[in-house]
Amino acid sequence: MNDLDGLKDAAAAIMPEVIDRLEQLVRIPSIAFPGFDPAPVHEMGAAVVSLFDAAGIPGVRLLDVPDGYPCVYADVPGPDGAPTVLLYAHYDVQPAPESQNWSSTPFEPITKDDGRIYGRGAADDKSGLVIHYATLKMLGTPLPCHLKILVEGEEETISHLEDFVENHPDLFEADAYVIADIGPQRVGRPGLTTALRGDVACTVTVRTLANPVHSGMFGGAAPDALTAMIRILDTLHDDNGDTTIPGVDSYSWEGAAMDEEVYREGSAILPGVEFLGTGSLSDRIWAKPSVTVLGMDLPSTAEASNVLLPEVTAKLSMRIVPGSDGDAQLEALMAHLRAQRPWNCVVEVEKVKVGHAFAVDATHPAIVAAEKALEEAYGAPVENIGSGASIPLVASLKKVSPDAAILLWGAEDTAQSRIHASDESVDPGEIERMIVAQTLFIRHLVAAAGD
Template structure:
């Protein structure tokens, strides 16, 4: 297949893509506890109808034993053809009014800039419809054997990893295509070849047995919240970089992130400096980064003049691609325990680990993917990292010796604003992703 054929096929699918994405965005498919289950069940039925209509007659909702199901299918290709798993997820982050949306998050809305706005329009219902259009373009007869996996609990850290580990034969593949990433900016093709992992812990600091009057005891009794602040502060240097000794860290090769673009994407306030020093790509993709994502202490409303006896924090540590996550967790735990100010009692509990990912970039599938990206987008494709974590990638790879993973998508880092207000996708970016997938699958079959 040549590039023009692939782009023509993708362009022909775009009216269907717009309609399908509109239907999917209309479902507030939030898998977190406390949100209604009805939208999750409704979107599952819509997905079945869509994929069966795209030439996948045996598409079914796979019961994982707990939580929401995964849409799964096997589409046989020619005998002896490569096996490719196509992955995306249909659950989304919440979109509370407090985020400040300027459009209805559950209605796909075209903006004046031509982008399509709505919760999940990028993350990751764009990946879902990209796979839908790719399969529809082949009219039920793909050139390779396809295993389709559309997860329902990715945002909620669901149970598919355990299921894949227990049933590797259902997912064993030569290539895993994960459409849950994106280019640095629209029209600038890139393959995600590294993902930071994540270690999350709860740290509790205790200093006294009960609250004490700050007038009678302040200045003498050890304040647990101050101790917590000092302990958390010790994770950083004066520039805000994470400096926990022993954590894996390296410079990202040939990477570049435009600081102006990044500041705009992150909505950094005027006059506020970015943390750390040196190459921004390395700070985001291959150096460790600790974030205090939760803090339990004395609330401001109703605050009493008392010395607090305890404080609790939730710390998320992003770890470098290629690192041993268990070892990084041990280093973080030891650091917090050993740096307790003035003998404060520190307990580290509820340790959660997400695997990092570092692609084997010399593999034939990765090379082919880079070539296809470059041909469709009309310029050489870069290899970039991501600060986010997709632990399922390593679980997928564990099912198949010698398998490769391809991470791409339509979630451009510059404007998509995934997880935030006014999330959006660029339709041309989505069309080019679909064309790239069509070309990749055709060329992969030809290479065998």
């Protein structure tokens, strides 16, 4: 038996324990959104400390993050000259409202006939936590590298961790950051994410009247705020569905192609409904901007009455392309919105957040080691893919260690994981392969540093 076979056997042997720990974590409804009970979030933070303590990591603890939930942190010295690797994941999850129509109880994990484990957070990102746990168990002690652990408690909401990291750079300096919060296109196909679109957001408020008025008596001359808002939002896309805003960047994707079958399966597009935009599918979801209206403050159909609305507010998110300046891209969006004033209505635009885009240096030794590890673990060529998602902390980590590599991978496959949606799930085999890949990566990186 060669070393690779032995490693795979060891990973298979530890999987029953890994799945048991994953299911324990999924049962904790660690929703960090405002308005939700904070107790389960704190319970989850403590559970993660216990998780890594069980993995044999000394000194793992909670660090207070000003105005936010605590992060889990550890710093374990390694051999002289060995690289420093920081393992990142997050312990908070998205809400699972009844309106999502789950087919099972969100916070009661269940393995269904397809072999996948269903539950909120099973993929995003409690799978990342158990991948890290098992990797550390596989490496054993003493560790071959200088190791740091950082697990966030509010990645899914407005995070306070970025400022904390940038204000304490010595705690988070590393040669390689392993972000286990993403995944391949499909189970069994190794994917390394080499670019993230950023995410900028703002609100736009439209005012037309001092107060609501009867639509029958005044409609036809007095402008309705919702109608004005619709006209403004319609300017964000052209007839093809491309986002068309002056000053917003766009380019063409040069990595692996987005698999259309995977995309259709994962996106749940209805039969006959057309894709938005122009260019390749990869261009549209990884290399071009896209604006989404996340919500609006207005009456529901049940509350609707015959009045003209005096004021409407919408929240917008725009995914921005790798290589672009997040602040400049948000300002371009906000300037465009301010310039739209149908019927001379009052338009106010306010910044919500800036999440910067990111692209990797494919020549970095850690990226080379990661690709080698993935290929060995999966026995298949590695796909360099992009992601329309954003992980805001990445920009802060690059400020702390500009020359470090950022590895973006995990068990959240695009085709079936349904993160943030109903029936979120993870494939246990994908977790097992990533345990092997991550263990190999650290071994390869240490070996390269010693050459």
